[in-house]
Amino acid sequence: MRRFTADYLRRTREGMWDGSREALSDLDLSSRTRILDVGAGTGELSTVLAAESGAEVVCLDADRSLLTTARAETGLSVVAGDATRLPFEDDAFDLVVCQALLVNLPTPTKALREFARVSSDLVAAVEPDNAAVGVDSTVDREPELDRRVREAYLDGVATDVALGDRLPALFRENGLRDVRTSRHHHDKHVEPPYDTGNLEDAKRKATGEGLDAHEAELRRVLSGAEYDDLRREWRAMGRAVAEQIADRAYHRVEVVPFDVCVGRVGE
Numbered sequence: 716m717r718r719f720t721a722d723y724l725r726r727t728r729e730g731m732w733d734g735s736r737e738a739l740s741d742l743d744l745s746s747r748t749r750i751l752d753v754g755a756g757t758g759e760l761s762t763v764l765a766a767e768s769g770a771e772v773v774c775l776d777a778d779r780s781l782l783t784t785a786r787a788e789t790g791l792s793v794v795a796g797d798a799t800r801l802p803f804e805d806d807a808f809d810l811v812v813c814q815a816l817l818v819n820l821p822t823p824t825k826a827l828r829e830f831a832r833v834s835s836d837l838v839a840a841v842e843p844d845n846a847a848v849g850v851d852s853t854v855d856r857e858p859e860l861d862r863r864v865r866e867a868y869l870d871g872v873a874t875d876v877a878l879g880d881r882l883p884a885l886f887r888e889n890g891l892r893d894v895r896t897s898r899h900h901h902d903k904h905v906e907p908p909y910d911t912g913n914l915e916d917a918k919r920k921a922t923g924e925g926l927d928a929h930e931a932e933l934r935r936v937l938s939g940a941e942y943d944d945l946r947r948e949w950r951a952m953g954r955a956v957a958e959q960i961a962d963r964a965y966h967r968v969e970v971v972p973f974d975v976c977v978g979r980v981g982e
Contacts, residue, residue, distance in 0.1 A: 732763045738899040741977045742810060742839050744768035751775060751808040751833065753798050753826070754816035758785035760841070764812065765791060773808075775801070799825035806835035814841040817885075818876045827889040831980045838891055839977040843901075845869065846877035852967045854955045860948060864926065864933070867945075871932035882976040891978025898974050905967040909960055917960050920953025 744750075747770040752761040755774035765772040774785045774793045782793040796802045798816060811834040817823040830838040846869055850861045869877060878885070886894045905913050919925035926933070926949045934942055959965035 732759065736763060736767060738841070738897065738973075738975050739763070739767065741895055741897065741975065742812065742837065744770070744810075747810050749773070749808045750810045750812065751801075751803070753801070753811060753813040753830065754819075755785055755793075756781050756814075758789040758791060760812070760814045761785065761791055762789050765789070770810075799829055801829045801833050803833045805832055807833045809836040810834065810839065811837075812839040812841070815843055816840070817882075818842050818845070818878055819874055821874055823875075823878075823885065824889055827885065827891070831890055834980050837977055837979055838886070839975065840882060840886075841973060841975050842878050842882060844877055844879035844898075844972040844974060846879065847972045849970045850967070852956075853959060853965055854952060854967075856948070856952045857956070857967070860945075860952050863945065864929070864949070867933050867936045868929050871935035873932075879972075879974060882974050886976055886978040891980060894976065894978040896974055896976040898972055901971045901973060903969040903971065905965065907963045907965075909963075909965075914960065917953065917957045917965075921950055921957050922953070923950045925949075925953075 742764075744764065744767040747768045750764050750768060750770050750772045752758075752764060752772060753775050755761050755776050756778075758774050761772050761774045764770070772791050774782065774789070774791050775796050775798070776782050776785070776793075777795065777797055779795050782795060785791065786793045794802065798813070798820065799822065811830040813826070813830070817826060817840055820826055827838065827840075845865070848865060850858045852858055875881075880896075883894045883896050905916075916925070923946050926946055930942070933945075937945065956965055
């Protein structure tokens with residue numbers, strides 16, 4: 716399974732659950748008594764689940780450093796464990812949920828079977844469709860470069876990071892019934908006044924560091940020369956972003972579609 720830093724999770728999930736939480740309506744949170752958040756990371760979704768339900772929420776993740784942050788920031792119970800071998804008895808929870816986990820697992824079916832085993836009622840997954848992400852920017856080259864990098868990354872990554880409308884079939888194949896799915900959108904805006912994260916992201920673009928984080932996946936698709944050319948273009952775009960930020964003229968909108976799929980266990 717791919718690993719992520721606490722800062723990366725914060726950047727990618729920032730603002731996702733602010734305001735309306737209609738996307739979670741099918742989880743019937745008000746009726747829950749014990750919820751397991753698998754792949755909880757630093758606990759952003761766990762906090763929402765606890766606030767909306769009043770239930771006991773347990774955060775599980777394979778990364779102990781992320782759980783340390785989750786415990787400190789949420790005050791919820793944390794358990795270190797593998798999503799494909801959950802350390803709980805059958806029917807230990809009435810809701811098992813994950814966010815952006817299945818797209819990062821080489822065998823998501825193993826996790827879904829475990830979710831169904833430890834849930835007495837409902838299983839839910841909140842998964843991004845990374846193939847359908849849209850970007851608009853005041854830096855002319857950014858949308859096109861972002862598209863090129865995304866397409867190469869999707870071809871080079873070892874997991875299915877664009878599950879999208881295949882989630883319902885995956886749920887049914889693993890014994891879940893009454894499967895429902897809905898699509899929502901996480902809009903991420905960068906605009907004045909810029910915060911520390913915005914400035915750091917601009918720096919990562921200008922230095923190429925952000926692209927280099929995905930070098931292994933990109934080089935599975937691109938030749939050495941193609942990668943080097945793309946990196947030069949990416950850094951030039953990053954410098955243009957930094958210049959616009961200095962002039963307080965930079966605006967960027969990224970729209971990430973995500974699907975919420977739920978299914979019931981049992982006959």
